[in-house]
Amino acid sequence: MKKFTINDFVEYFPVCLNCNKNNKFVILSDLRTERQIVITNDSIVIPLSVNYQNSLNLNFEIQRKTNKFIFSNDKEAIKDYVHDRKFYLRVYCFTCRSFSETSVFDFDFNKDYLKPFQISQEIISIKFNGSNYFVDSNFQSQRTDIEKLTFKSGRAILDFETNVSLYPKYKWKTPEALAKRISKLEKFE
Numbered sequence: 001m002k003k004f005t006i007n008d009f010v011e012y013f014p015v016c017l018n019c020n021k022n023n024k025f026v027i028l029s030d031l032r033t034e035r036q037i038v039i040t041n042d043s044i045v046i047p048l049s050v051n052y053q054n055s056l057n058l059n060f061e062i063q064r065k066t067n068k069f070i071f072s073n074d075k076e077a078i079k080d081y082v083h084d085r086k087f088y089l090r091v092y093c094f095t096c097r098s099f100s101e102t103s104v105f106d107f108d109f110n111k112d113y114l115k116p117f118q119i120s121q122e123i124i125s126i127k128f129n130g131s132n133y134f135v136d137s138n139f140q141s142q143r144t145d146i147e148k149l150t151f152k153s154g155r156a157i158l159d160f161e162t163n164v165s166l167y168p169k170y171k172w173k174t175p176e177a178l179a180k181r182i183s184k185l186e187k188f189e
């Protein structure tokens with residue numbers, strides 16, 4: 001399965017496939033908190049924790065070129081914070097709610113780098129020729145659910161649904177290409 005570095009990931013999905021608007025990149029933890037990451041030319045900064053009582057701000061910085069961690073003097077605090085938690089990244093479009101989510105990050109504190117990761121789940125929502133398509137991919141099971149809805153007299157009618165082997169977003173350059181592929185599937189069913 002395709003593996004991503006953090007740099008691949010931010011470069012791969014800078015804009016939404018459907019809306020062509022800038023995507024939002026957030027880090028999620030098993031505490032269900034969502035924080036926007038900071039993307040600079042050289043690094044990605046993950047804000048880990050903000051403790052207002054003792055004003056501890058932990059920023060975990062990862063170099064884009066090498067995947068290496070950049071520490072100031074807070075390595076031990078970052079290690080402690082990360083140790084018992086799981087982190088993963090989500091990129092999403094605020095307009096159409098298309099998103100991709102990564103597998104859980106594996107931080108290597110012996111070599112101080114972030115191991116390449118996979119995508120775990122993805123939902124693409126596209127509008128094409130008066131229909132709405134929902135493409136929901138589960139990378140664990142390597143399967144994709146596809147639904148095509150068409151609005152007729154103000155009601156959404158399910159025109160077509162199927163389950164196919166994985167249709168990852170990185171295979172599609174445009175929403176038209178994906179919609180046309182789905183139309184072919186529809187003809188064969």
Ligand SMILES: [Zn+2]
Nearest residue numbers: 016019093096
């Ligand atoms: Zn969108």
